[in-house]
Amino acid sequence: MEPGDHLFRREAGRMVAALTRLFGVHNLDLAEDVVQDAFCRALEVWKLRGVPENPSAWLMATAKNRALDILRRERTARRYAPELGRLLESEWTLSPVVNEAFSASAIRDDQLRMMFSCCHPQLPEVAQVALILHILCGFGVNEIAAAFLTRSAAMEKRIARGKSVLASSARLFDLAEERELPKRLSAVQRALYLLFSEGYHGAHSQLAVRADLCREAMHLCNLLLEQPLTATPESYALEALMCLDAARLPARVDASGNLSSLYDQDRTLWDAALIAKGEELLDRSATGTHVSEYHIEAAIASVHARAQSAAGTRWDTIVGLYDTLLTIRPSPIVALNRAIAIAQLRGPAHGLEEIAAIADSARLADYPFYFAALGELELQRGHDEVAHEHFLAAGKLARNPMERRFFQQRVDACDRAPAEETPTS
């Protein structure tokens, strides 16, 4: 087991998926108990005897044996998976069915079904994301609350409610249900997009925590690509977008732990392998007639990835892409990003005009990077004092110490009189 490998977390999701297939989704609690049990045993044995050659197989075998015990002992006491019903009642069919549920391909299918079940229309999007993190990614309630900067009690409630919605459904979502699939698939894609964004743009100050969220989102999206029914052009575009954005993660914080904007990042730190993978996925997403928001966002990320520098970026292309994105998913944040791109293309005054024209800009009042954008453009056109005020406002809205430091540095930059500024090479 490599250090930094989140084996337990990863296997938690796989075991729950297999066990839920056997016990039925209404017995989700029981499945989680069995998983906890398997980890306890692993911990007891491994801590003294060392980690086995194939830890994943060890865990699966432990969970499988425990499942067999429970199914044998409580066969009449509980009602298990209705789909498997009688197969679980006879000793002749029990073992093969349990073995099958723990095969790699069955686990993958069940993880997908679980993911689709978590995106139940009765649940708000943020609850869907939390539930996915909890059930499929093995995150504890406190860990999710910390990552989302929410109080644990509130997160606990949200997840409990999500689980009860899940448990009240007769069975896991069936991917073969053609009528429901497209709608639910887009909910799943949205949840994964939100999960990724929480990691990429989120408020948590530890980059490691946020990179975790990004990695989980990419991993789950990859599951969509492995199943023909869910490997749609949108799914490819979404995974492309995640790869291309995640490629920039290593450069988002500089050597001294300070936030680094896209314009100042050391582009040699961008992950070339992820960029290549993202470009390939983006190519594969270019089928069909529907252009989704994920296609557009991936295309934008791709333009950035191919640029040697901020100045050498095809801002004209990016502005065009944002125009399209605004028609697909209008939002003040998209409009703000478009305005910033226009400023790059035509100068700060134009950018500021565009920002002033954002329709529902009131929704940006809590967004620190709204004020940072205003500050940046005012600074560029020489209105240092106005810029100073904007960066102060951004600093007040900062969500963590790293952001606060970043905005303070911009405030300081405004205070440096231009005459004193040393010419940069």
Place this chain on the structure above:
Amino acid sequence: MSEFLYLYRGGDSSGTPEQMQKHMQKWVDWLKELGTKGHLKDQGNPLERTGKVVKGRKAISDGPFAEAKDIVGGYTLVEAKDIAQAADLSVGCPIFDTGGFVEVRPIMKM
């Protein structure tokens, strides 16, 4: 050098998967360190929390035999200069993170 038995008693190591994995890793690292320093005689074994208590042919009963916080969960055989050093070496044991404790017992010599 003399031999000592570490008896690991109690400790609740349940938690989130990530916490449990980290805790397990601490144990592995700690034992490895004991080994590198030349104190590890036998890494020992974990013990099931239940069993039988036998007090004669007609007096066999199910465990547990003690309160959960005192149950022996495993053992390790170490080598140390004296009991003071053996006790010192056990201070780094990750069991203290989970509310358990280590009992250090000298092995009687022939």
